[in-house]
Amino acid sequence: MPEKIGKYVIVNEVGRGSTGTVYLSHDPYYGRDVAIKVYNLQAGGDEEKARIARKMFLSEAHMVGMLQQPHILPIYDAGEEGDYCYIVTEHVHGARTLAAYCKPDNLLRIDDVVEIIYKCARALHYAHSRGVIHRDIKPSNIMLTQDSDVRIIDFGIALVADSDISRIEGIAGSPSYMSPEQVQSLELTHRSDIYSLGAVMYELLTGARPFKASNLAKLLHQIVYATPAPIHTLRADIPEELEQVCATALMKQPERRYKTGLDFAADLTRVHQKLREAYAKIDQQEQFATLRRLRFFHEFSHAEIWEVMRASTWRDYAPGEHIVREGEIDDRFYILVSGECAVERNGTHLGRIETGDCFGETGYVKGARRTASIRASSPVTVLKVSATLLEQVSAACQLRFNRMFLKTLITRLQNAEALEIR
Numbered sequence: 001m002p003e004k005i006g007k008y009v010i011v012n013e014v015g016r017g018s019t020g021t022v023y024l025s026h027d028p029y030y031g032r033d034v035a036i037k038v039y040n041l042q043a044g045g046d047e048e049k050a051r052i053a054r055k056m057f058l059s060e061a062h063m064v065g066m067l068q069q070p071h072i073l074p075i076y077d078a079g080e081e082g083d084y085c086y087i088v089t090e091h092v093h094g095a096r097t098l099a100a101y102c103k104p105d106n107l108l109r110i111d112d113v114v115e116i117i118y119k120c121a122r123a124l125h126y127a128h129s130r131g132v133i134h135r136d137i138k139p140s141n142i143m144l145t146q147d148s149d150v151r152i153i154d155f156g157i158a159l160v161a162d163s164d165i166s167r168i169e170g171i172a173g174s175p176s177y178m179s180p181e182q183v184q185s186l187e188l189t190h191r192s193d194i195y196s197l198g199a200v201m202y203e204l205l206t207g208a209r210p211f212k213a214s215n216l217a218k219l220l221h222q223i224v225y226a227t228p229a230p231i232h233t234l235r236a237d238i239p240e241e242l243e244q245v246c247a248t249a250l251m252k253q254p255e256r257r258y259k260t261g262l263d264f265a266a267d268l269t270r271v272h273q274k275l276r277e278a279y280a281k282i283d284q285q286e287q288f289a290t291l292r293r294l295r296f297f298h299e300f301s302h303a304e305i306w307e308v309m310r311a312s313t314w315r316d317y318a319p320g321e322h323i324v325r326e327g328e329i330d331d332r333f334y335i336l337v338s339g340e341c342a343v344e345r346n347g348t349h350l351g352r353i354e355t356g357d358c359f360g361e362t363g364y365v366k367g368a369r370r371t372a373s374i375r376a377s378s379p380v381t382v383l384k385v386s387a388t389l390l391e392q393v394s395a396a397c398q399l400r401f402n403r404m405f406l407k408t409l410i411t412r413l414q415n416a417e418a419l420e421i422r
Helices: 047-061 110-129 191-206 216-225 240-249 261-293 302-310 397-413 416-421
Strands: 008-016 018-027 032-039 075-081 084-090 142-144 150-152 311-316 322-324 331-337 341-347 348-354 373-378 379-386
Touching: 008 032, 018 191, 018 311, 032 047, 032 142, 047 075, 084 150, 110 142, 110 150, 142 191, 191 240, 240 261, 261 331, 261 397, 302 397
Parallel strands: none
Antiparallel strands: 008 018, 018 032, 032 084, 075 084, 142 150, 311 379, 322 373, 331 379, 341 348, 341 373
16 A cells, blocks of 8 residues: 555555555645545556556546536546556545445335435536536445435546547446447437436336346347336335336437436426325324323323424434533423433433423423433434424313323422432
């Protein structure tokens, strides 16, 4: 491992492939971590591999500063030094590729897949509008960051308009995701990338590639002539509209696919809106069922619980995170849906709160300050109820809350330790 490449001090190796090695470095000038892809121009004495590696380097080097889009991994720098040809890109900590989510037992939620493909479609439209065709869109060339954002990577075999640099003979992409025109070595347009993105979408939704064969010749024949299995036969909960979007992207004839990545993204937007509405209804039913099981709500009617849900929000907290801070003033009180919390005052532990308990009910009294801090002892979920919004629910529901608060107060008065909490 080299100690330094150009101005970049090497920290450690983070990846290795047939055409080169990727290292982690830190750019002190901009104060950011970067990834340095060093191309293997020796290729173990294989002149053809060395030639391809150099072509790929020149192709990506041509992209420096050219593609600046949030969902395309930015290329900051490129250079040659001695035996090294290298590309410097953003280093995304903790990122993983979509290849991890192409297995039937590890599929993403349908709406998450739609959002990912939407971002990719817009990113490809941006690249296409600048004369760049990626040519190798596949799950392992799309990264998912820790906050579920997307980066398209590896433009090493991209076609660039009015440039001969990227004409790499013998390399055209990854067979399973190649468009029919790509496997036939026909002239490519940006719609070839749209097909490849459709193939990625198919696999993310089903856990299976559109085509699979025992050898390369059979696979390429299927891509040109066969029709993939309908998505709903592999995953029954796929909406018909989404299956149609994927089918349009996978049309054999380029002219029958989406005209642009924006058109692809527009159809995904419409599907996503319907999915979010459907998931919201499912989530609400699950939330209702959860609240119904909590002892706090045992005396509430179904209608009253729905009223409470409309006056509240759900929030997750990590261990050690404060939910309520001593001395604060706000109008919310809380019901612990799951987990356990610690009660503290002036840094001293006073007690604990368990699933189904309420706390922070001083928020029900306008202008009252919190007399203790509540901190999550484990991963917890709480229902945050706004006293202001609660004033808008029925009188019966408000009376039910008053009774529960009174019961809670009596229980705490009977417990010497709990008495210290309030």
